[in-house]
Amino acid sequence: MGVLHSVDLRKHEVEALLHLAQGELDHLLEEADDFPPGEREHLDAFQRARGEKAHWRWDGSAVYVWAATHHRFCDHGAVLLNPALKARTFAPGKWIGFQPTSQGPATDWETDLGVIRILHTTRRAAAAAMAEELSEVADAQGVVTVCSLFGDIGATGPALIAADTAQPQLEYEAQWGTVTKLVGQRLPWWPGLLRRADVISQWSPGAPVTIAELLPEEEETSLREAAGPWRSFPEVQTALTDLANSLHNQRVDSVNSDTRIFGEYGTSPDGAPLLIAAHHPTEGYPLPRTDDRDLLTRGCRLSRPASFSKPMSP
Structure with a gap:
C-alpha cells in the first residue's frame, strides 16, 4: 500500500x-x-x-x-x-495512450487542466518521483499532475496519491471521482496482480476486457521445478504440485476478490464509474487439489530431508 x-x-x-x-x-x-x-x-x-x-x-x-x-x-x-x-463544467477529456515509465505502467489523459498521468502502481513515492522526472523536461510533457494508487478504496473509488509537476515533492490524497470528472469517462482499473505493462498496454477506450494469466511467483516455480525429479516417488511429486497449485489458487482468489470489491464499489451510488480492465481466466480454475491427506503427509515426509532438492537416486 x-x-x-x-x-x-x-x-x-x-x-x-x-x-x-x-x-x-x-x-x-x-x-x-x-x-x-x-x-x-x-x-x-x-x-x-x-x-x-x-x-x-x-x-x-x-x-x-x-x-x-x-x-x-x-x-x-x-x-x-x-x-x-x-x-466547473469540463469538456470531455481524451485518452492519449499507454506510457511505459520508470515508475511502472501509466495511462495519460488530456483534460481541461492539462495532462493527468495515472501510474498503475502502489510503489511508495512513485507519484512524486514521476512528477519530479517530468518537471525536469520541457513543459513537463504537458503533464500537470501524476496520480498513483494508494492500494485501498477512497471516498469515490480507488484511493489515489497525487503529485503536481509544479511541486513534485509534495504528495497529497486525491479523489478518483475528481479525475473521472476531468476525464469525462469511466477510468480503467487493474487488479494488483494483473497490473503489468503487457496487460495494461492492451487497453484503450472501448477495447474488450483483457483476459490475463497470473505470472507464477518464485516459490510456486520452485515447487514445480522440485516436483519434476520425483517421478519415481508419486507421493512427493503430488505433495509438491498440490502445494504449488494451492499457492496459485490463493493468488487467483485474491484477484477475483479485488475485482469484486472494487467493481461493486464502482457501480454503487457513492462511487465514481469504474471499468475493470482485466480479468483472470475462469476456464481450468481452480487448479486441482488432492483430497488424499495420507498421501500428502507421506509425500511431505519423504521430501523434507531433501529440502525440495533433486534426489541422489530414485
Missing part, C-alpha cells in the same frame, strides 16, 4: 510556496487559525555550541493541501483539491 511522500519546509520555503513576501508568513499565522501547525527543529549540543538557530518547519504536503482550500492561495495549492473544480 502506498504512503504519502512529503518534505518539511522552512519559513522562507513556505513563503515561496504561497507566494508571500519575506516575513509575511508571521502575519498569516496570526490570522489563520487553521494553518497547519509547525514544529521547531531539535538541535543537539554541538549545534547549539556552534550557535546554530533552531528553525521552524512545516509539513509541506499539509501546507499545500491547506492552500488549495483557501481562496487567496488556491492557485498555489494542490491542483486536484482546488474547490473550483466542483463548480
